[in-house]
Amino acid sequence: MAASVRDNKEKGRFELDVGSEVAFANYRLTPSAVIITHTETPRALRGRGIASELVKGALELIRRDGKKVIAGCGFVVDYLERHPEDADLVA
Numbered sequence: 001m002a003a004s005v006r007d008n009k010e011k012g013r014f015e016l017d018v019g020s021e022v023a024f025a026n027y028r029l030t031p032s033a034v035i036i037t038h039t040e041t042p043r044a045l046r047g048r049g050i051a052s053e054l055v056k057g058a059l060e061l062i063r064r065d066g067k068k069v070i071a072g073c074g075f076v077v078d079y080l081e082r083h084p085e086d087a088d089l090v091a
Contacts, residue, residue, distance in 0.1 A: 005057025014058040033068040033091040039075045055079045
């Protein structure tokens with residue numbers, strides 16, 4: 001994917017631009033973890049792995065910041081089950 005995931009701190013979400021569309025994952029912060037509460041992929045982009053790319057990038061940013069993740073949405077729960085290599089991030 002050409003674009004990279006960014007942390008939009010003002011909106012409290014991770015974002016991934018795909019063309020003119022934006023996929024995003026809302027989050028809330030705790031002192032030691034990031035709770036991802038909702039992921040959203042524009043309808044026209046669904047089924048292309050974009051949500052997975054978004055979560056993967058979000059987890060990389062969380063890891064870089066030395067935090068843990070709490071899966072507060074079903075997609076992130078499923079992603080973490082499919083990617084045991086990220087189990088060390090789970091709070």
